Every structure is written in structure tokens, then in C-alpha cells.
Amino acid sequence: MYIPSFLDYLKFQKRFSDHTVKAYENDLVSFEKFIFEENDIQYWKEVNHHHIRQWIVELSENGIKPRSINRKISSLKTYYKFLIREGQVELNPMSKVIAPKQSKQLLRVVSEKEIQILLEDIEFPEGFLGLLHKTVISSFYFTGMRLSELINLKDSDVDLNNKRLRVLGKRNKERFLPITVNFQEELNYYREKRKEISTVEGDAWFFVNAKGKKLYPKLVYDFVNRYLSSVSSIEKKSPHVLRHSFATHMLNRGADLNSIKELLGHSNLSATQVYTHNSVDQLKKTYNQAHPRGEKK
Secondary structure (H helix, E strand, C coil), X not given: CCHHHHHHHHHHHCCCCHHHHXXXXXXXXXXXXXXXXXXXXXXXXXXXXXXXXXXXXXXXXXXXXXXXXXXXXXXXHHHHHHHHHXXXXXXXXXXXXXXXXXXXCCCCCCCHHXXXXXXXXXXXXXXXXXXXXXXXXXXXXXXXXXXXXXXXXXXXXXXXXXXXXXXXCHHHCEEEEECCHHHHHHHHHHHHHHCCCCCCXXXXXXXXCCCCCXXXXXXXXXXXXXXXXXXXXXXXXXXXHHHHHHHHHHHHCCCCHHHHHHXXXXXXXXXXXXXXXXXXXXXXXXXXXXXXXXXXX
């Protein structure tokens, strides 16, 4: 019964995105359904750490990966902090819950060569649709922005005179992204062609479909996946892979970690340090290829 109040707290006080709030809701409703059906429990204050461990075991046996389980545990931790603050529970059962360990996996990225083929050699459809697809893909790779940030980019956020984009990241945190002269020209060309199919009124969305309507996530995901599939064999092909590729290629070419952190809009450096693993992996490949006694496989 307290979940709706908690979700309002996340949305209006913490200013979490709709997507994040929905993820919290799904995690909590799923936990509530399991714990109340499997145990003779009617109230959240009756839940203890044994019940939570029982739920974790159930998730694991159903094939849920440790990464997803840890996200659900994080949702519960935040919820219990809220319940304690509101005086609904006195003890936090999450204090005795240990999250399952998850293996560290290298982020899979598109290579620089594959990006070059994608942006220079792949033939996009003629007309506005092809231009939109190419400009969106370029935007992900040239800036490292998130899918939600790109979709919500407004016309006034694109400052071509000063060669920068203004984006609102998680929790509405504002940041400015620099753009190159070539990408500036690409965005300007797109903007001019967009005028032929859409009348910009007020502070309109920058990226629109052929009917002048705002893009939606699945549409963007689908065509990005399709184009990446034509140049890369990596398992996951999504807008976020282009964001990973942006950060990894920048790091490989000498960018410092703090700069990448600011460009990506991470709140702390630990979130950005995952890209150093990719950089070390690249160094190993270079070493093995160049050293006379390297493992050339």
C-alpha cells in the first residue's frame, strides 16, 4: 500500500525518469506478490531478511542473472530507506542481505573500422528517412548521449553557432556536449531538410519522424540495431553500444577518464572506470600483435 507513495517520491522529489520509476515499480510489485503469496504475511513490517533471501534464491533458480538480481535488491534497499523515513518500519531487513557476486565482463563495442564503414560506406535510404537514420547514429557516436537524451533533445538545445548540444541527463542534470565542425554541418543539413517536412513551432523536438512527430525508443532501437548488424557481429546491437564505443574509442586515443565522465554525464568516476577494462584489453591486443614473442592468434 506504500508503493504508490514511494513512486511519487521518486518521481517528484528525486526527479527520477519515468523509465527508472517504472523499473522500481516492477521490482517492488514482483517482490510483494512473491513474498505475500509464499508466506503468511500481510504487512511490509513483517518481512525479514530470511524472506528476502528466499526471494533471491527463487530469482536465481528461475535463471535471472546476478546483475538483474542486484538491481532488484537495490530497488528494495531504496524502498526500505523510504519506509524507515516515513516511520512505517523500524528495522531494515536489507542490512543483512548480501547481494550475489556478478562476473566482470568487458563491454562489447563496435570497432573504429566498423564505425567508419557504418558512417562512410553504408547506403542509407534516400530522402528524409535515410538522413534521419544517419544523423541519429552519428549523434550517438559523436556525443555518447543516451537514447532518452537524444529523443528528448529540443531544437533550442542544438546550438550550432557555438558548436555544442545541451542535454538533460538522469535526474534532469544538465550538461553541454561539444561537436566537431563536420558534425555541426551534418546537424545543420538535417535541420534544413527537416523544415521541408515539419513546421517548427516553439521549442520543438529536434529529431522527428517523416510525419514531424517525436521519435519513440523502440523505433530508434530497431533501426540502430539493423544498421549495426550490417557492420558488426557483436551480440548486442543497440544505441547504448554506440555510447560504449564512443567512450572506449576516446579512452584508447588518450582522453582522460574525468573528461569522459563529464561527457557521459556520470555522477561519479566509478561508473566510468568500466571503460578502462576495454582500454586494457586493447593494449593486450596491441602488445600481442607488436611484440616479437606475442601471442598472435
